[in-house]
Amino acid sequence: MTRSVRRTHRIRRTARVTGAGAAALLALSACSSSPGTDPGSAGASPSSPAEVSGQVTVFAAASLKESFTTLGETFEKRHPGTEVTFSFAGSDTLAASITSGAPADVFASASPATMATVTGAGAAAGTPATFVRNQLEIATLPGNPEGISSLRDLTRSGLKVVLCDDTVPCGAAARKALDASGVELAPASYEQDVKAALTKVELKEADAAVVYRTDVKAAGDKVAGVDFPESAKAVNDYPITLLKDAPHTAAGRAFVELVTSAEGQRVLTGAGFRTP
Structure with a gap:
């Protein structure tokens, strides 16, 4: 971690x-x-x-x-x-x-x-x-080369996914969304805030991260954003x-x-x- x-x-x-x-x-x-x-x-x-x-x-x-x-x-x-x-x-x-x-x-x-x-x-x-x-989105590499379209896709073998730590709001929201979807996810790392999680994707050190949609928007073309329905159950x-x-x-x-x-x-x- x-x-x-x-x-x-x-x-x-x-x-x-x-x-x-x-x-x-x-x-x-x-x-x-x-x-x-x-x-x-x-x-x-x-x-x-x-x-x-x-x-x-x-x-x-x-x-x-x-x-x-x-x-x-x-x-x-x-x-x-x-x-x-x-x-x-x-x-x-x-x-x-x-x-x-x-x-x-x-x-x-x-x-x-x-x-x-x-x-x-x-x-x-x-x-x-x-x-x-604020609401969550999945941030992926530009163009979403792995074709990620849901939280369940994040469990694919070989994908490197990062989350915010559960102690910070973005991590608590991600946990709530994952629980709502019934998905068990073992992330590559837990980050101390949402910018740190997003940076992992921007630097291509991770394939995806669960972050806020505002952070995806702020990143511009450095990442792609994927909406998922469970985010509606974890609005902060x-x-x-x-x-x-x-x-x-x-x-x-x-x-x-x-x-x-x-x-x-x-x-x-x-x-x-x-x-x-």
């Missing part, structure tokens, strides 16, 4: 999540605010865009990398002088880091179960809101929240407002996510 290196991304600089239970990241300082609604802080009064400045730190599921990076750029352009730092990794890793004290302002998870780790520890500022949903809700001990509460609130706004939803649905 292999474990992938967890990746993080920053609009201008890079920070790294070192693993489940990591106690801290680089400390950041800032203050900001923005108009809109805040699912993580009910009843808070929105502020004017002119007040938004400094930095905001966002922990987000790996599958949100492309769309959140776009939204981060939008945020920075809308509020000159701001800077958005992202840590993208498996939701379980991020939740463990938050509950261990890693400084962050916003958490966007790929499942309610991993968000519950944060809310159960009292680390959320309010009730998380579901902002998108994505919740987002402002964190209770956010170092930069106002900036975090402003980012959550952007994500949940009509503009944010256009970016996310354009990336292949479904509306709640």
Whole structure:
């Protein structure tokens, strides 16, 4: 069983999540605010865009990398002088880091179960809101040379298939879909997040992977996507929240407002996510 290196991304600089239970990241300082609604802080009064400045730190599921990076750029352009730092990794890793004290302002998870780790520890500022949903696809090599058309095809002798680890949302969803289909699959490896699983196919180190359709779309012609009916039984809700001990509460609130706004939803649905 292999474990992938967890990746993080920053609009201008890079920070790294070192693993489940990591106690801290680089400390950041800032203050900001923005108009809109805040699912993580009910009843808070929105502020004017002119007040938004400094930095905001966002922990987000790996599958949100492309769309959140776009939204981060939008945020920075809308509020000159701001800077958005992202840590993208498996939701379980991020939740463990938050509950261990890693400084962050916003958490966007790929499942309610991993968000519950944060809310159960009292680390959320309010009730998380579901902002998108995602569904699975089979990613194959370009052109689908093995003619894969179902989950059962993944059991063929000689095929190298990878899955996300069961502890992360994409792995839990894949397990649910496999159980629904009655398929027993012995993968070549379990990966720590969906991007790591997809990369195995992109690099031709695997013939197929069960990942999110948004990741297949983001990969372009590097992979082919195969729909399968059991994916409808394993749709993941994505919740987002402002964190209770956010170092930069106002900036975090402003980012959550952007994500949940009509503009944010256009970016996310354009990336292949479904509306709640």
